Amino acid sequence: MATTLAVPGTAPATARAATPPGRRTGGVRAALTSTLLWVYAAVAILPLLTMVLNSFRTNQELVSEPLGLPAEPSLAAYQEAWIEASFSTYFWNSIVVTVGSVALSTVVSLLAAYALARSRSRLMGVIEQVFVSGLMMPVFLMIVPIFYLLDAIGMVSTRTGLVLVYAAVSIPFSVFVLGTFFRQLPGELEEAARIDGAGPLRMFWSVMLPLVRPAVATVVVFRFVPIWNDFFYPLILVRDRTRYTLPVGLTTFFGEYQTSWSTLFAGLVIATLPLVVLFLLATKQIISGLTAGMGK
Structure with a gap:
């Protein structure tokens, strides 16, 4: 009888043949997808990294070598943008x-969404449809009545x-x-809270609200970013320069410091930094909220 000798360090031919072809194809696809995602992340981060590095350089360095590293990192550009260019005022506004x-919109939307979602009356259904219809209204068409309303109550440029x-404007999306x-969320949670003697507010605050933390984080992020970057409403509704927000202030800033490249980069970093911090914090909140909800 012939015997089969296995070479040390190699797998038998039968073991190698046992690996399904589909599994090998799936591994190749996963590796290719991961590589493409890393390449996309590098391409997306590269402009931000260039902006941050150039904010620590001088104008002479930027003119002579636009894509170089800072020879002697300096915070002079940040000081000029923050103090002389009134970026502190724009940032605070x-x-x-x-x-x-x-x-304000998140608090109002939480209360309204909870009441509309847990109620079964026909009137609440009509009210919810009114909220959702606000998503179909273009914000640019509302600027004229909004301007006259604020002007009548003395809130223009405030x-x-x-x-x-x-x-x-944010409430319809948040309520949805x-x-x-x-x-x-299952209704048994509310029934158990009622048996324990919890009232409506206690039930909402201690039982239901912790379970919707992922939704709250999503609403905060999706409303914070467009409001922070919005240029249209402050341009129309604000006349006083001391009340300008960052998007409107940046237009004035670019006109005054168009030859000071390092100051321009410093101003862009200041305007972008809160969004980066928000995304980092929101990611942790979403993950912790999901795990807390699963544990309960």
Whole structure:
């Protein structure tokens, strides 16, 4: 009888043949997809990295070597942009308007979405359709009545007026997203809370709200970014330069410092940094909210 000798360090031919062809194809596809994603991430990060590096360089270095590294990193461009170019004022206005409008719209939308999602009355269904219909209204068509309304109540060129406008525009989307999440929660949770003696507010705050943290993080991110970058409403509704937000202030900034490249890059970094921080924080919140909901 003939015997088969296996060479040390090699697998038998039968073991190699046992690997399904589909599994090998799936591994190749996964490796190719991962490589393409890493290449895309590098291409997307490269402009941001170039912007940050150039903000620490001088104008002479940028003219002589546009894509080089900082010879002697300096914060002079940031100081000039923050103080002399009034970026501190623009930045503070954007923080107040964006955070205020997102916070106001999120609180109102949470309460409205919870009431609409857990109610079964026909009237609540009609009210929900009114909220959702706001998604179909182009914001640019509302600027004329909004301007006359703010002018009549004396809120043109005020941060409060912008906060109210942005909050009102954000509510339809927020109610739609949050209402979808509230409907996915089982009703047994509310019944158990009622048996334990919890009232409606206690039930909402302690039981339902922790379970929709992923939705809250999604709403905050999706409303923070467009409001922070919005140019249209502040341009029309704000006349005082001291009330400009960053997008409108950047237009004036580019006109005054068009030859100071390092200052321009520093201003762009200042305008972009809050969005990067928000995305990092929101990612952690979404993951923690999902795991908390699964654990409960």
